[in-house]
Amino acid sequence: MNVLFLTIAKINSLGDSGIYTDLLREFYKDGHNVYIVCPTERREKKKTYLVKETEGVILNIRTLNIQKTNIIEKGFGTLAIENQFLSGVKKFFSEIKFDLVIYSTPPITFSKVISFIKKRDGAYSYLLLKDIFPQNAIDMRMIKKGSFLHKFFMKKERKLYEISDTIGCMSQANKNFILTHNPNVSPEKVEVNPNSIFPIEMEEIEEERISLKKVYGLPLNKKIFVYGGNLGKPQGIDFLLETIETTKREDVFFLIIGSGTEYNRIKKWFESTHPKNAMLMKGLPKEQYEKLLRACDVGMLFLHKDFTIPNFPSRLLSYLQIKLPVLAATDPNTDVGSIIESAGCGYWTISGNQESMHTTIDKFCKDSKKYMEMKENAWRLLVKEFHVRHSFQLIKNRLKNV
Template sequence: MKVVFLALGFPHKKEPGNFYMTLMDRFHSEGHEVTIIAPAHKGTVPGLQQENNFRVLRVKTLPQFGVNFVKKGLANLLLPYQYKKALRALEEDSNFDLIFMPTPPITLYNLAYWLKKKSNGKIYLILRDIFPQNAVDLGIMKKNGPFYHFFRNQERKLYKISDAIGCMSPGNMEYVKKHNPEVDTSKLHLLPNWSDMLPLEMNKQEIFNIVQREAIKDKFVIIFGGNIGRPQKMENIIELAIACEDMDDVLFLIYGYGAEYKNLKAYTKQRGAKNVQFGKELPYNEFIKVLSLCQVGLISLSEDFTIPNIPSKSLSYYNAKIPILASIDLNTDFGNILEENRTGVWAKAGDVNALKEQLLVLYNDPDLRKEMGENGYEYMKSELSTDQAFRTVLNQIKHY
């Protein structure tokens, strides 16, 4: 098959932990011709080129990351027109059998529809963000305003033209059904977050070096790694850290990036949290090793969400064999997933006392931590592998 992936961003170097790249790599290894359409960014140049195993069409776009919401919104609105122009400029055939479109952004609807009509290909929607409702939940957009109605119309049309829609969880799938009754439910199926697993073996010297570098010797380390933005509401975690200051050996270690990173550091300083440490950015394969030397992995979601989100950073914790402590809203079914697989504990986001109680469950029971860590590793190996995601996609496409 000729496969195209419409990307909001795509690394130009092979990076462990990027689940879109691992899936496309699997398609390539099975003999399919893979083309990626993605923005040109630092380290890349516009135009068609070979990167790793893929044909990558890099397109000059407006910046989408590290900018305010107005600039980000404008960049996303222009994206389909810029991608379409770049595709039309190619002298070679640009017809595709399978068109991958992940969310975000939904603004690529027009491009996906154009490619489908042009190629008679199938659209596979990897549904991760449910937009624009998530923007409403976070106070970025007003419900029933003109922008909301525009994007909501785009969302509905995207569901209609998609031949298959992969949802993160049962709750995610039920949300789409409830709020979009016109959608053909046969399109909807489970496609949980996936990843390749990295080895955890380290020699004594490596372990010593990490412990010294991160200053975690004799500490009970609760670690967070990943995006820091409004969806994560990391202020809740800082409040937990302050509530744990009576536990002398507890350290909150935060590795992050994103729009709220600087604000979070300022908030931490303002609140005087002395048991919070910010780590420096690491390559993913090194970060996994740090994780494996920690005791608990943190998940944080804003209590304002009305849509079920499943945080992909949980995959890193599963891989590292550490249990999860989750501060989450009551609309996600991530807590149910933790309970069903016995991979962690959770409390309602914003309830610091309840979250500390759950932390104490893990703090006081090393055998439980080990059991939950092993459960997470086995769960990921059996249910959340790239191979599993690849088979799910192919099985769904065969129906059409």
């Protein structure tokens, strides 16, 4: 079987670990041919190029900057990428008949490419829904409700759902949201297919933790609460900074690692406030970042309090992989907090409620036995609910029923 995967995520190699590469390697291990189309953004200063690896072929299409850039270029880039991807598929994969096309949101503007593949090859189409747009932009006040842009993107969204044979949602709350707000979508074509990876259990070595703390200048005698990932408006950065400023415990230290549209604002805040209980670090390469996580004690998830859509941050998996208990500060619509609490591997609080936040931080510090139990439960949750083999099997089962 020939499998085509479309994404705006940058995929350098199928040998890398991640929610998409881990899934695609499962197809390769199952005997299928894997083809990927992803962007090489303008800032990389490269032309469209092809990479052939043992596990598959990666077509890097030259695009505008579409991630971590200003909203104008991001908008034009998102609109243009559909035709750019379609041209690339026609030029480089003209002789290949695809049996399955998988694609992720964002963006929602892949309809033309998917329709072409389905019509030409009779391929089965599977959407991995990682972002509910344009409602998330409405929530963040990036697009005005009822505006021309809103109506335009809603039309694109409906078309994408319509041509998708199956829609895989990140959680039950995601699935419920899609079915509630899209009555034209058949419930039979929607299922829960969460963010997933191939779990690799790592040995905890105390000497390594101490060494890493010394290298990065982290305190040796405090519990490190780490936030790693995108630093943008969707993360509700104001609440994160407010938490740092109002936390008075002497045994707690906050580490923020990442990049994004809000990074410079956070940097200015650090430079003017000089918090003694926190450190800001520019985003690190994936391998280096995941190694540094081993020196930390609690992983933090932040989502803006105004979200009406149920986001489900993929960085949760990085925390679970190294057995980090999780503190989630989110809007009330996502189910990520209830999932970690039900699994006994962390605590959830509503974003914006500072009193509850401090109570939640205290819980991680006062009971060492409970804390160790949460570490083991984190690993169990990852293996049970977010193993990539499960995601792969869901897609394969859909193909069996065609």
